[in-house]
Amino acid sequence: MKKTFLIALSCFLCAVIIASCKKTSEPSTPYTPLYGTWKITQEAFDDNNTGKLDSNQLYNLPAGDVESILFNRDSSGTHFITFNNVKNDFNFNWILQNNFTVIRMITSGGDTIQSAILSLYGSRLTLANNTTPKASWYILEKQ
Numbered sequence: 001m002k003k004t005f006l007i008a009l010s011c012f013l014c015a016v017i018i019a020s021c022k023k024t025s026e027p028s029t030p031y032t033p034l035y036g037t038w039k040i041t042q043e044a045f046d047d048n049n050t051g052k053l054d055s056n057q058l059y060n061l062p063a064g065d066v067e068s069i070l071f072n073r074d075s076s077g078t079h080f081i082t083f084n085n086v087k088n089d090f091n092f093n094w095i096l097q098n099n100f101t102v103i104r105m106i107t108s109g110g111d112t113i114q115s116a117i118l119s120l121y122g123s124r125l126t127l128a129n130n131t132t133p134k135a136s137w138y139i140l141e142k143q
Contacts (some may be wrong), residue, residue: 030100031073033120038140040067046135053128053137068143077105103127 044057061067066082071094079090092105092113105113115127115138123142129135 030096034071034096034103034125035073037068037070037143038125039143040069040138041141042139044137049134051135058137058139069140079105 044053068080070078077092077094081088092107094105097104103115115129118126118128125140127138
């Protein structure tokens with residue numbers, strides 16, 4: 001009986017120790033879904049000046065063009081661009097504004113890009129830019 005009690009106590013203590021070693025996850029914030037690398041897969045330009053994203057204006061990026069954006073946890077980031085086999089990287093700092101519906105990116109040169117977050121579902125992000133001469137949209141996939 002004593003042996004059974006000691007074995008049961010030992011099993012209980014092992015279970016408590018294993019459970020206490022479990023890694024705790026970082027609490028989720030409105031920023032958390034953006035962390036990581038996002039590849040731009042499609043883009044659209046408001047050629048008819050309606051201010052709306054029309055399906056006939058949505059284009060896949062050409063095979064040789066690769067664009068991705070890295071959003072780091074420390075609010076820094078990098079925009080990686082390969083266009084006509086020429087690679088350029090642009091560093092920026094970012095912040096969410098307007099109740100987390102706008103992402104503001106400030107480049108190391110001081111330029112500011114503001115994009116409305118139209119949707120962020122799982123691994124798909126849609127950004128809109130109201131720039132002149134016409135609005136543009138970007139569809140990104142999480143890598």
